[in-house]
Amino acid sequence: xxxxxxxxxxxxxxxxxxxxxxxxxxxxxxxxxxxxxxxxxxxxxxxxxxxxxxxxxxxxxxxxxxxxxxxxxxxxxxxxxxxxxxxxxxxxxxxxxxxxxxxxxxxxxxxxxxxxxxxxxxxxxxxxxxxxxxxxxxxxxxxxxxxxxxxxxxxxxxxxxxxxxxxxxxxxxxxxxxxxxxxxxxxxxxxxxxxxxxxxxxxxxxxxxxxxxxxxxxxxxxxxxxxxxxxxxxxxxxxxxxxxxxxxxxxxxxxxxxxxxxxxxxxxxxxxxxxxxxxxxxxxxxxxx
Amino acid sequence: xxxxxxxxxxxxxxxxxxxxxxxxxxxxxxxxxxxxxxxxxxxxxxxxxxxxxxxxxxxxxxxxxxxxxxxxxxxxxxxxxxxxxxxxxxxxxxxxxxxxxxxxxxxxxxxxxxxxxxxxxxxxxxxxxxxxxxxxxxxxxxxxxxxxxxxxxxxxxxxxxxxxxxxxxxxxxxxxxxxxxxxxxxxxxxxxxxxxxxxxxxxxxxxxxxxxxxxxxxxxxxxxxxxxxxxxxxxxxxxxxxxxxxxxxxxxxxxxxxxxxxxxxxxxxxxxxxxxxxxxxxxxxxxxxxxxxxxxxxxxxxxxxxxxxxxxxxxxxxxxxxxxxxxxxxxxxxxxxxxxxxxxxxxxxxxxxxxxxxxxxxxxxxxxxxxxxxxxxxxxxxxxxxxxxxxxxxxxxxxxxxxxxxxxxxxxxxxxxxxxxxxxxxxxxxxxxxxxxxxxxxxxxxxxxxxxxxxxxxxxxxxxxxxxxxxxxxxxxxxxxxxxxxxxxxxxxxxxxxxxxxxxxxxxxxxxxxxxxxxxxxxxxxxxxxxxxxxxxxxxxxx
Ligand SMILES: [Cu+2]
Numbered sequence: 001x002x003x004x005x006x007x008x009x010x011x012x013x014x015x016x017x018x019x020x021x022x023x024x025x026x027x028x029x030x031x032x033x034x035x036x037x038x039x040x041x042x043x044x045x046x047x048x049x050x051x052x053x054x055x056x057x058x059x060x061x062x063x064x065x066x067x068x069x070x071x072x073x074x075x076x077x078x079x080x081x082x083x084x085x086x087x088x089x090x091x092x093x094x095x096x097x098x099x100x101x102x103x104x105x106x107x108x109x110x111x112x113x114x115x116x117x118x119x120x121x122x123x124x125x126x127x128x129x130x131x132x133x134x135x136x137x138x139x140x141x142x143x144x145x146x147x148x149x150x151x152x153x154x155x156x157x158x159x160x161x162x163x164x165x166x167x168x169x170x171x172x173x174x175x176x177x178x179x180x181x182x183x184x185x186x187x188x189x190x191x192x193x194x195x196x197x198x199x200x201x202x203x204x205x206x207x208x209x210x211x212x213x214x215x216x217x218x219x220x221x222x223x224x225x226x227x228x229x230x231x232x233x234x235x236x237x238x239x240x241x242x243x244x245x246x247x248x249x250x251x252x253x254x255x256x257x258x259x260x261x262x263x264x265x266x267x268x269x270x271x272x273x274x275x276x277x278x279x280x281x282x283x284x285x286x287x288x289x
Numbered sequence: 290x291x292x293x294x295x296x297x298x299x300x301x302x303x304x305x306x307x308x309x310x311x312x313x314x315x316x317x318x319x320x321x322x323x324x325x326x327x328x329x330x331x332x333x334x335x336x337x338x339x340x341x342x343x344x345x346x347x348x349x350x351x352x353x354x355x356x357x358x359x360x361x362x363x364x365x366x367x368x369x370x371x372x373x374x375x376x377x378x379x380x381x382x383x384x385x386x387x388x389x390x391x392x393x394x395x396x397x398x399x400x401x402x403x404x405x406x407x408x409x410x411x412x413x414x415x416x417x418x419x420x421x422x423x424x425x426x427x428x429x430x431x432x433x434x435x436x437x438x439x440x441x442x443x444x445x446x447x448x449x450x451x452x453x454x455x456x457x458x459x460x461x462x463x464x465x466x467x468x469x470x471x472x473x474x475x476x477x478x479x480x481x482x483x484x485x486x487x488x489x490x491x492x493x494x495x496x497x498x499x500x501x502x503x504x505x506x507x508x509x510x511x512x513x514x515x516x517x518x519x520x521x522x523x524x525x526x527x528x529x530x531x532x533x534x535x536x537x538x539x540x541x542x543x544x545x546x547x548x549x550x551x552x553x554x555x556x557x558x559x560x561x562x563x564x565x566x567x568x569x570x571x572x573x574x575x576x577x578x579x580x581x582x583x584x585x586x587x588x589x590x591x592x593x594x595x596x597x598x599x600x601x602x603x604x605x606x607x608x609x610x611x612x613x614x615x616x617x618x619x620x621x622x623x624x625x626x627x628x629x630x631x632x633x634x635x636x637x638x639x640x641x642x643x644x645x646x647x648x649x650x651x652x653x654x655x656x657x658x659x660x661x662x663x664x665x666x667x668x669x670x671x672x673x674x675x676x677x678x679x680x681x682x683x684x685x686x687x688x689x690x691x692x693x694x695x696x697x698x699x700x701x702x703x704x705x706x707x708x709x710x711x712x713x714x715x716x717x718x719x720x721x722x723x724x725x726x727x728x729x730x731x732x733x734x735x736x737x738x739x740x741x742x743x744x745x746x747x748x749x750x751x752x753x754x755x756x757x758x759x760x761x762x763x764x765x766x767x768x769x770x771x772x773x774x775x776x777x778x779x780x781x782x783x784x785x786x787x788x789x790x791x792x793x794x795x796x797x798x799x800x801x802x803x804x805x806x807x808x809x810x811x812x813x814x815x816x817x818x819x820x821x822x823x824x825x826x827x828x829x830x831x832x
Binding site for chain 1: 313318321323403408423455458469508509512514519521
């Protein structure tokens, strides 16, 4: 008997993937903690945990893709997916908000207070005498030593153009998908993937430059901390987004997605626009200002 | 569009009847791989009860040490580990998962859905927790001992934690992942799975409060994740977020933590508000007074919870404008909270009330939570807080809102819906014994702590000056008795599930209204294979 997916809600039967995911997660994180405490074994079990997690992702998403292609998902199921992806992106926004918040708090309040402004007069007088507030800074004790910053209108500006262009190409791919132009779809996706990985390449290059030429490291006071944590987490998200784009591209080549039903494509595109917007924030507040 | 359930691998399409018991017979299939909202709800509730007793036994250690002045039982560092772990376990392991358990059981039944929107992710959000808490508890056995810097994990103290530090941070990350996935699922279910006619403003209050709670969770759990990540990099990767020498600021951690921490207290209490708003109308045999204002008050509380966080930091050295702003903003919260309390009282007013166990716990909640709310108002006064800060007054305050607040609401919810879940009635006699002993001992336990705090006894210290001896002894005796009383609760629940001979009707209670009471007790494995059509707000009884 044919399933009538149009008017039914698919409730999957038991799945082993979640518990596999939990095992992978605990192996990876407990090992990470052990590794940080200097355990030699944990260094290897960490990668074992990561492998289990990747195995789980392949298995779980594989199942979902098979179910989707078999037409088991109604419009309503797709609605649940849409909602969950949007709220997941919202949680990511809040995660970045913490690090942006830390940057703003430090620049607007902490540095002036350390320099003796407002209520910080005695702090400055007795603890950090002679410290004049400035940005960038490695703090009153110059923790991490002197450093130079990366000029905004070099590689960062180039990377801005790259990400903005990739936002355009993924939109062109979406239009191609809606018009059933399969070759154009794959082509624009390939362009997006290429731009994404180019961005990551430049970012790695820039980090290398910072560590070897500029003396700018994660330990360079509060500037180094906010700079590397913000751009680092963003870079990880771009990498993840690019990998997701690769999956979508392969699926497009296999003939997946229909003009009116392609949630996975849209989810990845939303995610990609999200990392794009975060980058604009980074470019303005971390590099320019 | 209808929402029948299909199971493609069983080669037939459900037709809305005769499909009740599809439970997997194999134990692992049933509990480890489950995608069923009721089974997952049960798992959450059992897990939460286990954590409640583990966290509770730590509280017993604390009260035993504080029974008399001087150091008797434990080393001061171990005492600090107990206060830290007690809080982490009760907040993240007991109260929050218990509410998610009730959300799982009830929300699909209340809105007329076949299951949660994303059943597999539902399984994962539960099955992360046992691993996370095993890791957290295992830190007690490490050479450094567990975390001892308080559940608020303030630097620079927390950065002195030894081996266990990274394990604690990653355990917190795992709890966050679980909460975020659980909340996404709840929001998707509420927005996308409602039966035809179940408009937003027809939803039961428990569904409404959970919708807003889930929003709070998604908004603030990433903030906590960010905060502990910064701690981790400060400890292991030479960043200077909380180091003034490098241009950072330890107080910044407090701001970030409490941006999470204040909404977190509403995460623990909003579902309780929902439960009380379900129970009071049933046993007053009257509609809930001011349904609409309840919804708006909940939303207002949630909004305000984001802009009041620094009331936890009045003594940290903020500029005066900050102190004043956070004082006034905090006091604003008493307006929507007051709306709720008055609505509850008005619901009972002139009702034909009966006092079954859930109703007793609900009334106990209204009275005792309000005491916690009023001491909260006292703490909100900046100038007065300089006296109260970090004393037992604060401990008394938040235990009043959490124990006879959240935990009483959890008890009320258990007694109220347990007959629905198990199909059997619990023992009313033992339920009442449980209520009265809990209600008396919780006050013996926490009320004297107000006086201790006002007299200046600091919190988180294992020893105290002899002038505090009498009240501490009374408090400890109340604590032991309250702890022992909870064993009655376990007895009542087990008896109800396995031994009770009295079958529950679908309605269970004479005055019950709402979709879950239209289902059998216990309900079929999948709740609504064919969605019901909702024509009015069940709770308002506009029929
Ligand atoms: Cu607060």
